[in-house]
Amino acid sequence: MKDIFKFSQQPKFENPSLIVGWNKDAGQLSPRVIEYLNKKINGRSFCDIEPVDFFSLVGVAVEKDIAQFPEGKFYYCEKSDLVIFKGSEPEFERYRFLDAVSDLAQHHCRIKHLYTINSTISSIAHTNSRKIFAVFNKTEFQKELRGYDLEDMNWQGTPAISSYLLWVAQRKDIPGVSLWTQIPFYLAAGEDFQAIKQTLSFLDNRFNLELDLKDMDEQTQSQNAKIDQLRQEDTEINRCIGALESGLSLSEEEQLGLIKAVSEFLEFGKS
Amino acid sequence: MANLVLDVAEKFGCRRVYTSGAAVTKIHHTAKPRVWAVPNNQNLAKEIKQYQNTILMSEIEGRGDQGAITGLNGLLLGVARKRGLEAVCLMGEIPYYLQAAPWPYPKASKSVLEVITGILGLKVDLSAMEELGQKIEQQIEDFLESLYNTEAIPPEVRDEIEKLRYIEPTELGPITEEEQKKIMEHIDELFDQGGRTDERHL
Numbered sequence: 125m126k127d128i129f130k131f132s133q134q135p136k137f138e139n140p141s142l143i144v145g146w147n148k149d150a151g152q153l154s155p156r157v158i159e160y161l162n163k164k165i166n167g168r169s170f171c172d173i174e175p176v177d178f179f180s181l182v183g184v185a186v187e188k189d190i191a192q193f194p195e196g197k198f199y200y201c202e203k204s205d206l207v208i209f210k211g212s213e214p215e216f217e218r219y220r221f222l223d224a225v226s227d228l229a230q231h232h233c234r235i236k237h238l239y240t241i242n243s244t245i246s247s248i249a250h251t252n253s254r255k256i257f258a259v260f261n262k263t264e265f266q267k268e269l270r271g272y273d274l275e276d277m278n279w280q281g282t283p284a285i286s287s288y289l290l291w292v293a294q295r296k297d298i299p300g301v302s303l304w305t306q307i308p309f310y311l312a313a314g315e316d317f318q319a320i321k322q323t324l325s326f327l328d329n330r331f332n333l334e335l336d337l338k339d340m341d342e343q344t345q346s347q348n349a350k351i352d353q354l355r356q357e358d359t360e361i362n363r364c365i366g367a368l369e370s371g372l373s374l375s376e377e378e379q380l381g382l383i384k385a386v387s388e389f390l391e392f393g394k395s
Numbered sequence: 396m397a398n399l400v401l402d403v404a405e406k407f408g409c410r411r412v413y414t415s416g417a418a419v420t421k422i423h424h425t426a427k428p429r430v431w432a433v434p435n436n437q438n439l440a441k442e443i444k445q446y447q448n449t450i451l452m453s454e455i456e457g458r459g460d461q462g463a464i465t466g467l468n469g470l471l472l473g474v475a476r477k478r479g480l481e482a483v484c485l486m487g488e489i490p491y492y493l494q495a496a497p498w499p500y501p502k503a504s505k506s507v508l509e510v511i512t513g514i515l516g517l518k519v520d521l522s523a524m525e526e527l528g529q530k531i532e533q534q535i536e537d538f539l540e541s542l543y544n545t546e547a548i549p550p551e552v553r554d555e556i557e558k559l560r561y562i563e564p565t566e567l568g569p570i571t572e573e574e575q576k577k578i579m580e581h582i583d584e585l586f587d588q589g590g591r592t593d594e595r596h597l
Contacts, residue, residue: 172477183465184473189451191435191464191484193473 128177128224133170140205141237142229143327146285147195147212151307151316153243157323158210164335167199167208171228178214178221196221198228204333207233213285222285222292230296237265238293238300239327240286243319244277246306247379249368250351254322257304259287261294265301272326277304308368310383314392317343347390354389361385397467397474404480411481413514414468415507418486419494420455423559424535428488428503430510431455433464435476439483449485449510485510492556493535501528 145158173196184191196211214221229235244257257277260266286302293300305323307316321340328335355362364374364382418431429450432443443449453460468484475482487503505524512519542548
């Protein structure tokens, strides 16, 4: 474990919860929630994961003009008693990576609960409210979180990294929940501020963080106003979004058309 | 290795890291190579926009704003980013049909040096490099001409290379990936077969 972690500080932990987010996620939900939270609660980095064993280091990727580098960083906020992990998904040795993250959380930080943050792409309109689906690894923890407006989730398929971590945590007897906030499929390539706010609101309620989320509301309103403008200019787009608002489904061609029109109009991918 | 290099750099109080390399692209050997710049943070990207003859990935035709930098040139940017150090990779354009050529391409090196000396406010005499660049350009001209004359390069491949001669860098769209592949196959083959002779020629 010593080889994997590089500690920069040794904070004293009370009995924290761990919130895990990943650098890439549809609608930028996971990274934005973590970044926003870290900023608002003043999370301070205390440990890095060395990338050598988990990522290809033959060079670097360039995204949006900037050289990227895999990261895995732990932060701690004493006031809120929260440990936050933000990382890139490992390319190799996923089990060893997740085992290390959960080991550090359990034995070094002595966490009581684990929360993972992700989005789930849904066939909903941007004007619809966002549901947060939840997958638990312990029924007692599921009972504890009743009343937080979380929806049960059923899924069969290849596990995402968060589901894998939830399973690893279960084997270590760490109660955990994987949170999946809905985002409209046509906002997946950009940012879904409403979904980000919804997730932050859950964390705010759960941990009494007293977050001021007005700026998130403003960003949501601004984005919605732009999409309204697009709807006024393009009757076909208006019809497609209207159908989604009425709970109707769209054909593949209509979906692709909507994604393209919204992405171009909102200039997703341009920083 | 990247960590060791930066350990020493930090001991000397370095605040910014520059790396340099080649950017293989659709450019003619008679054109002035531009410099592709990849920074490791957003603030540097703003600064780079002010440099002359320098472009960001998003400004390169048909490339989007993505790519990859292999080797230490790229890795140093990433490791520097992790340490909170500024870093930028400056890559001089070289013609893709010369990427396997066994000779240097000073025009690209000169373009990178012009940018880096400009940033650092250094006065460096680049006239020798200019001279060498002109000499090699002429030798490439002669070499290609001899290949065209002996039809070692098929006429359609020659036409595609020559098309680049009259196109500004910002207009380098017409050659398709397929055409590029065809040119590369022939040129690489020629360098493989006659590498030693070519080396003497130049």
